Amino acid sequence: MKSIPVTLVAGAAVLTLALTGCSSSGETGSADTKGTKDAKSTTRVVTDATGAEVEVPDTPKRIVTLHYAATQPVLDLGFELVGQGVFEKGIIPEDQAAAAEKVPVVAQQEPKLEEIAALEPDLIFAPNVYDEETTKALKEIAPVYTFTLRGGDRAKWTQRTEEVAEALGVPEKADELQTAFTERQKGIATKYADVIKGRTVGVIGSYEENNFYAWGEKNMQGSLLVPLGFTYSKQESDIVKDQKEPEATLSHEKLASAIGDADVLFLDSNLRGEINAFMKDLQATSLYRQLPAVKDGHVYVGGKNTVAGYTDANYTLDRVEDALKDLQAK
Known part of the structure; x- marks a missing residue:
């Protein structure tokens, strides 16, 4: 990690x-x-x-x-x-x-x-x-x-x-x-199929000043979200594809080119739904506010991007279900 x-x-x-x-x-x-x-x-x-x-x-x-x-x-x-x-x-x-x-x-x-x-x-x-x-x-x-x-x-x-x-x-x-978790993913995919279909999802975090962290599809968050039926951001996967691991620290200036194709965005958080100070600073920038997902009100906390175990993974699914209910109501 x-x-x-x-x-x-x-x-x-x-x-x-x-x-x-x-x-x-x-x-x-x-x-x-x-x-x-x-x-x-x-x-x-x-x-x-x-x-x-x-x-x-x-x-x-x-x-x-x-x-x-x-x-x-x-x-x-x-x-x-x-x-x-x-x-x-x-x-x-x-x-x-x-x-x-x-x-x-x-x-x-x-x-x-x-x-x-x-x-x-x-x-x-x-x-x-x-x-x-x-x-x-x-x-x-x-x-x-x-x-x-x-x-x-x-x-x-x-x-x-x-x-x-x-x-x-x-x-x-x-x-x-693992069996219980897989069954839960299948259940969400079935229950919210109409909401998820055609949605492109991106996942970011921020752990230092003036930078954000991008995660490609072949990473922990991809293994949680893609089985639900989401399409993972091609831009985000492409921008980290040359890294040893499918993730990278990027400057704020690359936000649009990294996740501009995502119409749903999940943010790294703790298990209280709280984002850190670096992410709050990022949210205050005009570059962040111009992202399509932000302008459409499709940004949600998503739990820990670094998944330690099933507790983390299930918390992320909790937050995804909250997001899907919100999207369904819109």
Whole structure:
């Protein structure tokens, strides 16, 4: 994910799982093509995102995540944490915030090794951005499962949940979340087919002064919106097509050429429907006000553009449904 503050939301399928404890984590994980387990052992061997084999507990009890991109999947899968990476306020669902904010933060840009060790974790989830020395130090504390944060298929945000579920021994829970999410997308596509048909959608964020952030179709937001039946902005996809990942920071002057063909525009927000100060500055510019979607009143908050897990993804669908109801009424 871009090094914007990547930072914990949910539809009905997710909310019933998060922060409830590991209701099925007491069951031993079954072996599959990725992991093996001796029936008499209390550990399993799984393969992490780097290809390394990691011996993990059958039923992790003291889990630490070092980045929010793993925190949300852990919670979505019904497990609790004893330590977590830093996160921005507003990205945790309101009904979960009080409990989640009590979990100690033990990683900023780098992990706080002494504080992590004091928590006596039995499993650590680390992003695939740490150097060998840092990873080695973490392994001296507890088993370390390295998950995918950077690289890979940007549109496949589900990959992290699959990896975390494998390490926790509950791959079936990841399948359940994916099935429920896909069914929800199909339901929205059917219910609002007449509203969505022929609509071109664009998605932007802003994370620094005088610039905005464009996201191509082959990115996380594309995987959420295109299955609903929207046509993704060709201009936006084209303007980022030469990037290593289908996204880019662009100057305000490129707004019209990047998303001028979008008749519906979704803005990056937190899980309270709040946009940041940079986006507010962008909205005050004449370049923004001249966009067709803005002039037509077809601009909506869309949730987090960097999707950590099903909570984020379902929140975006919540906001999309709100937008579709508004468009339907016009």
